[in-house]
Amino acid sequence: PIPGWTLERLHKGYGQALQETEVFYDSQTDHQRLRVFDNPRFGRVMTLDGVVQVTEADNFIYHEMLTHVPILAHGAARRVLIVGGGDGGMAREALRHASAEEVTMVEIDAGVVEFCKTYLPGISQGAFDDPRLNLVIDDGAAFMRNTQKKYDVIVIDSTDPVGPGEVLFTDSFYGHAKRALTEGGILVTQNGVPFVQGEELTNSMRAFKALFADWGCYLATVPTYAGGPMAFGWGTDGPGRAVTLAELEARAAAAGLSTEYYTPEVHKAAFALPGYVRRLM
Ligand code: AG3
Structure with missing residues (x-):
């Protein structure tokens, strides 16, 4: 793990790393783990169970x-x-x-x-x-x-x-x-x-x-x-x-x-x- 970065590992042997400059929310909903953070390139990012769902930029x-x-x-x-x-x-x-x-x-x-x-x-x-x-x-x-x-x-x-x-x-x-x-x-x-x-x-x-x-x-x-x-x-x-x-x-x-x-x-x-x-x- 790289401090201040989060790693998405959805695929076999291949992942995506995103820097987290500020974490706003990280909690379990009734259905899944929801995390919201800021990233210098993509702006605010939301992940569910560690997989990116939406970013402000793309x-x-x-x-x-x-x-x-x-x-x-x-x-x-x-x-x-x-x-x-x-x-x-x-x-x-x-x-x-x-x-x-x-x-x-x-x-x-x-x-x-x-x-x-x-x-x-x-x-x-x-x-x-x-x-x-x-x-x-x-x-x-x-x-x-x-x-x-x-x-x-x-x-x-x-x-x-x-x-x-x-x-x-x-x-x-x-x-x-x-x-x-x-x-x-x-x-x-x-x-x-x-x-x-x-x-x-x-x-x-x-x-x-x-x-x-x-x-x-x-x-x-x-x-x-x-x-x-x-x-x-x-x-x-x-x-x-x-x-x-x-x-x-x-x-x-x-x-x-x-x-x-x-x-x-x-x-x-x-x-x-x-x-x-x-x-x-
Ligand atoms: N729903 C699609 C997320 C797919 C992520 N999967 C992936 N990286 N293969 C996004 C919800 C946005 N409204």
Whole structure:
């Protein structure tokens, strides 16, 4: 151990070290160990069970890519469901779309929401106070199994498939998510970093293939999700993938979206997959 640094060891033989200049919080919630600290490069950082979930500096990449890609591909998403996402970053980005009349967020851990509101307000940026946000503290798997409502876009903003997040990677969960989609609805998921978590992508894609006419993944590199680009699962029976660059540009302009990472070009390019990723699918 290096004094003043924390080591994330999520993968076999490979980890990530982050300097901690100040630790604000370190405690057990009802579900997991939550730690919040400052890092000179990434600003405020939140880890769950020792794995980085969100940082002030690079969360825009992850949150923009898991919201704007499906919402703009859909073109008329009125109801958005987020599973997980307790820090509020995903809700923040979904709520940028005036077309989104209702954003439901189902988070299992009330502690994450509370501590993020206090120590990481820069992530949610007021999303929790937006009247269009419907925050539900519940087990995402149970919610998905029981929901009678349908959604145009469903975003799974989970932890890795170890601990409380594990059920969010099962075939039955994906099946329930599909049932909760409207016609033409789109499911997107946090699917890990394929270079170091290939099995995770393989397993999810096997399930997606059985469920969706159009299934696959798209990529973006998030520095603190170490090991290369992260994969986002994509499943739909609708025409969302075929949206043209021109159409995306028109939709993004109409939505008045101002983004730091997402552009229609990045959107289209993100679906280009290198060979090693394709072979995992
Ligand atoms: N949820 C995704 C965390 C993934 C971390 N995994 C990893 N490094 N492979 C983040 C929640 C942000 N709202």
